[in-house]
Amino acid sequence: MHSELFTIGPINLHVYGLCMALGFLAAWRMLVYLCKRTGQDFGNVEMLLTWVMVSAIIGARGVYVMQHWTAEFAQNPLAVLRLDQGGLVYYGGFIGALIPYVAYTLYHRKNFFELADVSAAVLPLGQAFGRVGCFMHGCCFGKCSDAWLAVSFPFRSPAWHEHLNAGLISPTAVRSLAVIPTQLIESVATLALFAVLFGLYPKHYLRRGLIAGLYLVGYAVLRFFIEFLRGDPRGTVGPFSTSQAISLLIFAGGIGCIAFSFRYAKKRSEN
Numbered sequence: 001m002h003s004e005l006f007t008i009g010p011i012n013l014h015v016y017g018l019c020m021a022l023g024f025l026a027a028w029r030m031l032v033y034l035c036k037r038t039g040q041d042f043g044n045v046e047m048l049l050t051w052v053m054v055s056a057i058i059g060a061r062g063v064y065v066m067q068h069w070t071a072e073f074a075q076n077p078l079a080v081l082r083l084d085q086g087g088l089v090y091y092g093g094f095i096g097a098l099i100p101y102v103a104y105t106l107y108h109r110k111n112f113f114e115l116a117d118v119s120a121a122v123l124p125l126g127q128a129f130g131r132v133g134c135f136m137h138g139c140c141f142g143k144c145s146d147a148w149l150a151v152s153f154p155f156r157s158p159a160w161h162e163h164l165n166a167g168l169i170s171p172t173a174v175r176s177l178a179v180i181p182t183q184l185i186e187s188v189a190t191l192a193l194f195a196v197l198f199g200l201y202p203k204h205y206l207r208r209g210l211i212a213g214l215y216l217v218g219y220a221v222l223r224f225f226i227e228f229l230r231g232d233p234r235g236t237v238g239p240f241s242t243s244q245a246i247s248l249l250i251f252a253g254g255i256g257c258i259a260f261s262f263r264y265a266k267k268r269s270e271n
Contacts, residue, residue: 019130023125027122056093090127101116118211141153141180144178186223209261
C-alpha cells in the first residue's frame with residue numbers, strides 16, 4: 001500500500017485520486033471507441049460525461065458521509081470536502097450519475113438505454129481502476145484471514161485503526177492484521193465483467209436494455225458476495241450490509257432491463 005504519491009504545499013496527490021482519474025479516462029476512451037465502431041453519435045457526450053463524473057462523486061461522497069457522520073464528520077464538518085483522504089460509496093455514485101443521464105435523455109428526447117447500454121459496457125473498467133485505488137489507500141479492506149492471498153496494511157492505515165479500536169493490535173504495532181484484499185478481488189471481477197460486456201456490446205447494442213441489464217445483474221451478484229468478505233465498518237439493513245441491500249434492488253432492476261430488452265427486440269422484429 002502506498003497512498004500518497006507526493007505533496008506540493010497544502011496539496012497531496014493520492015494514488016486513490018489518480019486511479020479514479022485513470023479509470024474515468026479509460027472508460028471514456030472505450031465508450032468513444034464503441035460509439036465509433038457501431039456508428040453511433042451522441043453529440044456532445046464529453047460534456048455529459050463531465051457532469052456524470054461530478055454528480056457521481058457528489059453522490060458517492062454523500063452516502064459515505066451519511067454512513068460515517070457521527071464517527072468522522074460530526075466534530076469536523078469541513079472534512080466532508082477532503083476527497084483526497086478517500087471515502088466514497090460506489091452505489092451512491094451510481095445513483096448520482098443517473099441524474100445527468102436521465103436529464104440528458106429527456107432533454108434530447110433519446111432512448112435512455114441507447115446511452116445506458118454503451119456506458120454499462122465500459123463502466124466496469126473504471127471500477128477496476130477505482131478498486132486498485134482503494135487498495136493503495138487501504139480502505140474497503142476485508143476480514144482478517146491467514147489465507148495465502150491475505151495482506152497487512154501499514155501503520156495508521158484504515159485497517160490498522162480498525163484493528164486497534166477493536167483491541168486486536170497494540171498502539172505500537174507497525175501493521176494491521178492480515179486481511180482479505182477484497183479491493184483487488186473486486187478489481188479482477190469487474191475487469192472480467194468489462195471483458196464480457198465489451199465483447200457483447202457490438203453484437204447486441206440494438207437490443208436496448210440488454211447490456212445495461214447484464215451489467216446490473218452481474219455487478220449486483222459479485223458485490224453481494226464480496227460484501228461477505230469485507231471487514232471495514234459499514235451500515236446495515238436488517239441481516240444485510242447497506243450495499244447488499246442495494247445490490248438486491250439493483251439485481252431486480254437488471255432483471256427488469258433484460259426483460260425489457262426482449263420485449264423491445266420482439267417489437268422491432270414485428271415492425
